[in-house]
Amino acid sequence: MAELETGLVAVSGVIRQKQPEYHVLRLKAVAGDLSASQLACIAVVAEQYGSGFVHLSTRQGVEIHNVHRDHIDDARVALQAAGVEMGASGTRVRVIVACPGEATCKWGAFDTRKIAIELDKRFFNQEAPSKFKMAVTGCANNCTKANENDIGIKGAIEPEWVSSSCCDCGLCLKFCPAKAIERKESGSNGTRVYDYSIDREGCINCNICTQLCPGEAWVIGRQGYTFFIGGTMGKIPRFATVLKKLVESEEELYDLTRKALTCFRNNGRKKERFGHMIDRIGIEKVREEILGTS
Numbered sequence: 567m568a569e570l571e572t573g574l575v576a577v578s579g580v581i582r583q584k585q586p587e588y589h590v591l592r593l594k595a596v597a598g599d600l601s602a603s604q605l606a607c608i609a610v611v612a613e614q615y616g617s618g619f620v621h622l623s624t625r626q627g628v629e630i631h632n633v634h635r636d637h638i639d640d641a642r643v644a645l646q647a648a649g650v651e652m653g654a655s656g657t658r659v660r661v662i663v664a665c666p667g668e669a670t671c672k673w674g675a676f677d678t679r680k681i682a683i684e685l686d687k688r689f690f691n692q693e694a695p696s697k698f699k700m701a702v703t704g705c706a707n708n709c710t711k712a713n714e715n716d717i718g719i720k721g722a723i724e725p726e727w728v729s730s731s732c733c734d735c736g737l738c739l740k741f742c743p744a745k746a747i748e749r750k751e752s753g754s755n756g757t758r759v760y761d762y763s764i765d766r767e768g769c770i771n772c773n774i775c776t777q778l779c780p781g782e783a784w785v786i787g788r789q790g791y792t793f794f795i796g797g798t799m800g801k802i803p804r805f806a807t808v809l810k811k812l813v814e815s816e817e818e819l820y821d822l823t824r825k826a827l828t829c830f831r832n833n834g835r836k837k838e839r840f841g842h843m844i845d846r847i848g849i850e851k852v853r854e855e856i857l858g859t860s
């Protein structure tokens with residue numbers, strides 16, 4: 567759907583429908599959150615200016631369809647009064663998607679909403695060569711599909727083994743999804759010694775071993791975020807590339823995001839997705855520009 571243009575200025579979040587004169591109002595729900603009173607306001611606006619229903623998009627968006635162009639301004643004013651802002655459309659940074667993370671999910675490794683809100687404050691609606699999507703997901707279960715976004719942020723932990731707490735039950739060998747845990751044994755029956763270790767390359771930094779070990783022998787060593795770039799679905803899907811496996815500070819996340827957007831602006835062609843730009847110019851050059859290393 568094409569963006570509405572008033573004069574030369576595109577109105578973000580207002581999208582022309584195929585029916586002449588009618589538009590979709592795409593609303594902003596950062597991290598998929600709206601308050602009950604905001605939802606009530608959206609319902610009233612959908613009744614009054616749309617056709618009495620809302621559409622839920624695949625990226626946690628709420629859209630009011632079938633708004634006549636003569637009613638767009640009134641609908642926007644009514645939504646703004648309840649703190650409901652317009653979403654993004656066109657070649658801009660789109661609304662930031664996030665799962666609930668540690669707030670309500672037992673697997674959540676961090677406060678996903680906090681990161682999404684900060685990304686929104688810093689980058690939402692900025693211009694880019696093409697649409698630019700970001701998703702934050704609290705753990706390796708990847709409920710918000712971080713690696714299908716231009717930037718994906720996933721909760722990550724690096725486990726350490728505490729030998730004195732381990733009863734050698736062997737369960738972690740079974741439940742590690744990446745089969746990255748190895749048990750080695752040495753000595754004879756009388757002096758048998760065992761040792762559990764991790765293949766750090768193969769480990770996907772999920773928190774399964776630290777959560778499920780009955781003796782709490784797997785503990786969190788380092789904790790942070792895996793940072794992905796260049797994921798996209800659409801006509802030519804591409805899974806994101808891991809730019810950095812463990813980012814340990816929030817500030818570094820925002821710095822990497824800013825540098826990734828700059829790299830995209832400097833190298834991307836009009837309407838080219840970030841991931842396709844990476845394939846065209848090479849990941850080494852992109853790493854060099856964002857991380858200062860290839």
Ligand code: SF4
Nearest residue numbers: 665671674704705709
């Ligand atoms: S990605 Fe992980 S933390 Fe987020 S909702 Fe899914 S299971 Fe929970």
Ligand code: SF4
Nearest residue numbers: 732733735736738779
């Ligand atoms: S699950 Fe825990 S206690 Fe059992 S073998 Fe693994 S580290 Fe040891």
Ligand code: SF4
Nearest residue numbers: 742744769770772775
């Ligand atoms: S963090 Fe996940 S992938 Fe890594 S060793 Fe533990 S269970 Fe396996």
